[in-house]
Amino acid sequence: MTEGLAAPLLLLSAPALVYFAWRLGLMRRAWTRALVLAVAGIAVLAALPWHGLDFAVIKRINLFLAGGALLFLLLRGVGVPWASERRTSLPVLAALAVLSLLTYLDFLTFHGARTFVHYHDVSHYYLGSKYFGELGYSRLYTAMLRAEAEVYDNHFKSLEARDLETDDVVHIVTLLRRSDEAKAAFSPERWAAFKQDVAYFRDVLGPAYPTVLNDHGFNATPVWAAMGGVLANRVRPGDHTGIVLLALLDPLLLAGAFAAVVWAFGWEAALFALIQFCLVFGATFGWTGGAFLRYVWFFGAVVALCCLQRGRYAVAGGLLALATGLRVFPILFVFGIAAKTALDLLGGRRASKPHVRMLAAFAATGLALFLLTGLSARGFGAWEDFRRNTGKHMETVSPNIVGLTGLLAYEESAATVDADQIRAIRERRTSIYRVQLLTALPLVVIVALLLAPERDDLEATLLGIPLIFVGLNLAAYYYVFLVLVTLVFRERPRVLIALFGLELASYSLLLFEEREARLFVYRDLLILFLLAALYREPLASRLRGLRARS
DSSP, rough: OOHHHHHHHHHHHHHHHHHHHTTTTTGGSSSHHHHHHHHHHHHHHHHHHHHTOOOOHHHHHHHHHOOOOOOHHHHEEEEEEEEHHHHHHHHHHHHHHHHHHHHHHHTTTTTTBOOOHHHHHHHHHHHHTTTTTHHHSSHHHHHHHHHHHHHTTTOSSSEEEEEETTEEEHHHHHHTTTHHHHHHHHHHHHHHHHHHHHHHHHHGGGGGHHHHTTTTTOOOOOHHHHHHHHHHSSOOTOOOOHHHHHHHHHHHHHHHHHHHHHHHHHHHHHHHHHHHHHHOOTTHHHHHHHHHSHHHHHHHHHHHHHHHHTTTTHHHHHHHHHHHHHHGGGGGGGHHHHHHHHHHHHOOOOOOOOHHHHHHHHHHHHHHHHHHHHTTTTTTHHHHHHHHHHHHHTTTTTTEEEHHHHHHSSSOOOOOOOOHHHHHHHHHHHHHHHHHHHHHHHHHHHHHHGGGGSSHHHHHHHHHHHHOOOOOOOGGGGGGGGHHHHHHTTOHHHHHHHHHHHHHHHHHTTTTTOOOHHHHHHHHHHHHHHHHHHHHHHHHHHHHHHHHHO
């Protein structure tokens, strides 16, 4: 009992120690301040749950961290000196960033038991890219079941798997009956390697392996498949060390992205961005942390924004093309600059040279990436396969999807539904989405065209966000691109308050609502409010200006 109380008692004693030292005048001496801060730091470190915490507790801590960031911004807004002066505010933000990062990593226990690699996610991206030439988008689970049958003498971990051609969960016999075709695409050497890799993930995932076969397959673009395939094919079949090294690439990319933020925007913006990155609702480490190159697109988008800030337009265009080639939706971040250039030309004005350089670099890099996919095993035909697979994937019924469709199409349903009910829900969402594309999306495009000429280049880039929200339905973890809003509006306290208020509200709802689907409906509504608040005044001002000129 005493051992369990030691850390909390030490943590609770630290504020009292600081208070009495200040009242006694001891804090005027440098050595006393250093001693008190050291004791307080030891108390905090000792009280941290280094054994890891339950996922629900992590979310509650995130609520307090979002509240801490919001409180800091509010105190700065009312003129509290220590929150406004760089000398004192940066250490506070740094401490908040460290706590946010530790919580994001579940106090260095990662996915539990200090397992850093997200084996479920890596199994899809590693196998999907390494054997993309043989499997494409529709045969991954079929081939995995055939490999499991041969290696483990028809002893399966799961009796159900998803048919990636129809997106329905079926009995594994359905897939095994057509597994000869999947196996025939391999050479004997490649099939032996594939079986070793499948056996590795089956063993390392243990009881969690059936969830792999019930997911939605490999959904990356042909560009990602080519890039990931080059790296994955350099790892020997079933090589644990090689797979761990692949999972360590994302932390390097994230470190590079935030280093670029320091270079372009300064330390304070970087700290705010890091705190927000760790707190974005639905984008915790459990979703994409420890995965295989899940954050190349994020690196490209963030560093592109940094390059725009520093006047490196051609580099920014190339990086956005890379992000687009990997995840498609970042192409909408180019919309604002493209609109400004097109409107200049239509108005008889000379296009800005930096804009032309950026768009030319975007087009050239995008074309180069497309041509490189022609050298892959599946050639340019992989893009048609990707289009069909993406169309099917966009109809997926999943609670953690963020976009306007989730708000418009939500209806209460039973806790468990059968296949026919899932198809009915899918068809209803698809119908609503199509109407949305014909009505809401054109209106948002018009609004973006109206706003683009009045926005600076950084803000014009952000016009892609409302287009994404209305035009696409993305998994919640892609909304880490809200970090871009923090960087662009780093000197607009109200926007920062709204961003951290968004996360605070999202985590607060967890105290009253446990149904994941409804939580993300609330999240959709909050993001809609954020976008309305962000663009209402600029749009009204723009319309008043147009009326005055007319």
